[in-house]
Amino acid sequence: MSSFINMTPNKFRQAVRQEQLEARTRTTVKQLKEHVLVLEDELERTNLLVRTLFELISTYHGVTEKQFKDMMELIDLKDGVIDGKVRSTNILNAECQLCHRKVSRRFKHCVYCGGELSVPQDPFAMRRTNK
């Protein structure tokens, strides 16, 4: 900071931009860490829910693990992709206009560089065509 006094205007602007970029990066990292904590919490609750549901249907209705897995695969297939997810990640991701990385549509800007994200597509478009 004290070295700013001896800088040329160009070097000074460059240093200010660097500081701004680092501050933005620190903010993004902090937000992402908070987001991960929320997701971990949601995942644990979902895990508990799924285990409870499976215990109930296997205990009271005799559903086997194979029947459960077959039904999971059937539901997985409804978005057209067997990927172990309800919705394909391709539908959930947007592409950064600057660095071209895939970023979740939950974010307004790219989490890597702050760039604009591609125009959102209808996330339910593929589901509708499958019905």
Ligand SMILES: [Zn+2]
């Ligand atoms: Zn980017």
